[in-house]
Amino acid sequence: MTLREHFDGCDGPTRRSFVAGAASSMLGLGAMPLLSNLALAQEEPAAEARPTGGTAKNVIYIFLSGGMSHLDTFDPKPGAGTQGPTESIKTTADDVLVSSHFKNMARHMDKVAVVSSLSSTQGAHAQGRYFMHTSYEPRGTIKHPSFGAWVNRIDGSANPNLPGFVAVGGANLASAGFFPSEYIPLPIGDPEAGLKNSKRHKNVDARTFDKRLERLAKMNAAFQDRYTQKKVRAYTEMYDQAMNLMDSKDLEAFDLTKEPDALRIAYGNDNFGQGCLLARRLVENGVRFIEVVSGGWDTHNENWDKMEEKCPPLDRTLATLLADLEARGLLEETLVVLATEFGRTPRINGGRNGRDHYPKAFTCLLAGGGVKGGQRYGKTDAEGREVIESQLMVPDFNATIAYALGLPLDRIIYSPSKRPFQIAHKGKPATALFS
Amino acid sequence: MSLRTLLTLAVLAGVFAPSASAQSRVDFASQIWPILEKNCVSCHRAAFRDDRDILRKPKAGLRLDGKNWILKGGRDEKVVIPGDPEDSLLYTLTTLQKSEDGFMPDKGGPLPKREQDLLKEWIQQGARFGEWTNAAGSEDTAAPVVPLDRLPTAIKRLHELGQGLAPASSGTIEKAARAAHARIVPAAPGSVLLRVTFASHENEVGDKQVAALAPLQNHITQLILGRTLVTDRAMMTVGRMKRLTRLDVRQTDVTDRGLARLAKLKELRYLNLFGTDVSDQGLAVIAKLENLESLFVWQTKVTKDAAAKLSQSRPTMKISVDLTLPETPAGNNGRRGRRGKKK
Numbered sequence: 001m002t003l004r005e006h007f008d009g010c011d012g013p014t015r016r017s018f019v020a021g022a023a024s025s026m027l028g029l030g031a032m033p034l035l036s037n038l039a040l041a042q043e044e045p046a047a048e049a050r051p052t053g054g055t056a057k058n059v060i061y062i063f064l065s066g067g068m069s070h071l072d073t074f075d076p077k078p079g080a081g082t083q084g085p086t087e088s089i090k091t092t093a094d095d096v097l098v099s100s101h102f103k104n105m106a107r108h109m110d111k112v113a114v115v116s117s118l119s120s121t122q123g124a125h126a127q128g129r130y131f132m133h134t135s136y137e138p139r140g141t142i143k144h145p146s147f148g149a150w151v152n153r154i155d156g157s158a159n160p161n162l163p164g165f166v167a168v169g170g171a172n173l174a175s176a177g178f179f180p181s182e183y184i185p186l187p188i189g190d191p192e193a194g195l196k197n198s199k200r201h202k203n204v205d206a207r208t209f210d211k212r213l214e215r216l217a218k219m220n221a222a223f224q225d226r227y228t229q230k231k232v233r234a235y236t237e238m239y240d241q242a243m244n245l246m247d248s249k250d251l252e253a254f255d256l257t258k259e260p261d262a263l264r265i266a267y268g269n270d271n272f273g274q275g276c277l278l279a280r281r282l283v284e285n286g287v288r289f290i291e292v293v294s295g296g297w298d299t300h301n302e303n304w305d306k307m308e309e310k311c312p313p314l315d316r317t318l319a320t321l322l323a324d325l326e327a328r329g330l331l332e333e334t335l336v337v338l339a340t341e342f343g344r345t346p347r348i349n350g351g352r353n354g355r356d357h358y359p360k361a362f363t364c365l366l367a368g369g370g371v372k373g374g375q376r377y378g379k380t381d382a383e384g385r386e387v388i389e390s391q392l393m394v395p396d397f398n399a400t401i402a403y404a405l406g407l408p409l410d411r412i413i414y415s416p417s418k419r420p421f422q423i424a425h426k427g428k429p430a431t432a433l434f435s
Numbered sequence: 436m437s438l439r440t441l442l443t444l445a446v447l448a449g450v451f452a453p454s455a456s457a458q459s460r461v462d463f464a465s466q467i468w469p470i471l472e473k474n475c476v477s478c479h480r481a482a483f484r485d486d487r488d489i490l491r492k493p494k495a496g497l498r499l500d501g502k503n504w505i506l507k508g509g510r511d512e513k514v515v516i517p518g519d520p521e522d523s524l525l526y527t528l529t530t531l532q533k534s535e536d537g538f539m540p541d542k543g544g545p546l547p548k549r550e551q552d553l554l555k556e557w558i559q560q561g562a563r564f565g566e567w568t569n570a571a572g573s574e575d576t577a578a579p580v581v582p583l584d585r586l587p588t589a590i591k592r593l594h595e596l597g598q599g600l601a602p603a604s605s606g607t608i609e610k611a612a613r614a615a616h617a618r619i620v621p622a623a624p625g626s627v628l629l630r631v632t633f634a635s636h637e638n639e640v641g642d643k644q645v646a647a648l649a650p651l652q653n654h655i656t657q658l659i660l661g662r663t664l665v666t667d668r669a670m671m672t673v674g675r676m677k678r679l680t681r682l683d684v685r686q687t688d689v690t691d692r693g694l695a696r697l698a699k700l701k702e703l704r705y706l707n708l709f710g711t712d713v714s715d716q717g718l719a720v721i722a723k724l725e726n727l728e729s730l731f732v733w734q735t736k737v738t739k740d741a742a743a744k745l746s747q748s749r750p751t752m753k754i755s756v757d758l759t760l761p762e763t764p765a766g767n768n769g770r771r772g773r774r775g776k777k778k
Contacts, residue, residue: 054587054589158632248635285635286635328685
């Protein structure tokens, strides 16, 4: 157990550290050194406390922002009145049909579990995304951590130099919530730009730079001695982490030019495609959780034109990602999730030729990480309106991801306001998805 | 004596204390149960009506009067983590100062040091119960902690493979982790078997570092050496890890010579050779690894013919020798198409 993990153990869920925390907020700063030592001696239960699960170690979480139509993608209903002009095709999985936009994915469905029985309680974008990311409905009084922050909080980063949680595109969807600042996802706007501001300024040589840091450390020392608090430490830790990364070979993970052109093109020439390629490189470097966001799925108007525009690029990127992960032998330990905030109405909005928000029934995908491919989990009725088999609420879906990672669903972590929270709230994992 | 010396001594004392008393196996029935019976069970037992007919429930939802209850733990948390006394509340709470919050046993004094050490030893040795199942007169109806039939196959196998093996001491693990610059964690929750990874390329990991893993050769079941500087020499150490199920040496300098050293790894199920210089010759060794299920030889010198032949003789083995990219040209993928390197 490293020193770092001891520190992480500080504000764990135990009764004593809970009380220590409560006491420190009531007694003021003076009591902190003693009490924080006390809490330090106490660690959280590790291995044995976990429910056992799949073989996943890392997650690539692809989020289609806006709400992906389940009928026009992975839960088609050929012949139903609600289907509209979208056609469906057979795949390498016997019981799984997909829409004809997914010709490449059709050849990879033997690796994919289609979860067709998701239901959310949230029908507006911001709330729906929040619910999917955190397993909790939004509350005015607290900001919940995203799943990626939970993974790193519970299991630690596998690479000490890189952030354990990276979010490509779609700022503000993922957050560390009430967790300490070290769990904030590293935002990457443009995956091709590398990691921004990770080089020393050209006018500052190494000596000057070191001198400045020394001076900074001196100025900070007295304050840190007086207030040995997590929040104060977080500032210095942030500097240390940045410095580690600046000199690190691991920085190469962000350099997409190291990839052959053919592969880069196959992933797709847009932010999303290159983001998925970056995600694969980060997985190779031990980053636990990478979210890649694709926007524009809110097809209230001209749903079918939009699908024709949006789906084929997604199809190619996804198919390339799965093939690439598999050929490298990374798919067994990498769980690929395709998620969205809700589905779209089976009823066609005639005036605008579109589909509206539909949290009642929607579809997400899981692949790799010990998930048994080639299956459809759960069912909607013949028109895609109602879940008629194995309904999964959003927390259940997240519990399933946690199960794949072998993370403890019952582990309680207290917020600074001393309220108990769990990685997937009270969700129950769909264990039938695993082989 | 300077403060630093004092600190060092304190640390050393901490390291050596447990091993000093680590003599023989602690017996639950004769050594641990009497401690629990005397100090704990009056509060931590099945709900009962006391002499004033008030219903008394087990405190903190914790019962210590049966094997499965003990393993199940309290309402919120487990109290015994086999192999890890420092993580086990049964040990940590009973070794607090009496004035500290959470101190146990709540009623009555602290346990004598001898009993504290016994608890620690017992947990360290894997918290085994021997024949003992429950206190006389109490029924141990708690469900087993992990119902084995609900586990995915891969995890079940790990449990079977580790059966009968005593957990490696945390000292040995820490020492090896430091020397090898590795991250060493349980291969599956609750398993005594270990997973070793080298994700960061900050510390250059080569054959010397892998050699430092030798003390754990019976416990390592997953070894992820991908993209490190290891060569065939490291495969000597690896070849002795008889419980190895997963070996990843993708993009390293391992060759056919190294593969030859893996011939005895009968449990190996996953072998990742992607981007190495192994050739058709090496496949001969692989063909004899009877449990191998997945083999990755994309971007090696292995020919498609040889792979196809191996696939014929081993039809259940998944062999990845190629990457098929989507057919559709991806030129207009997205609106920007800014690189414009369409080929």
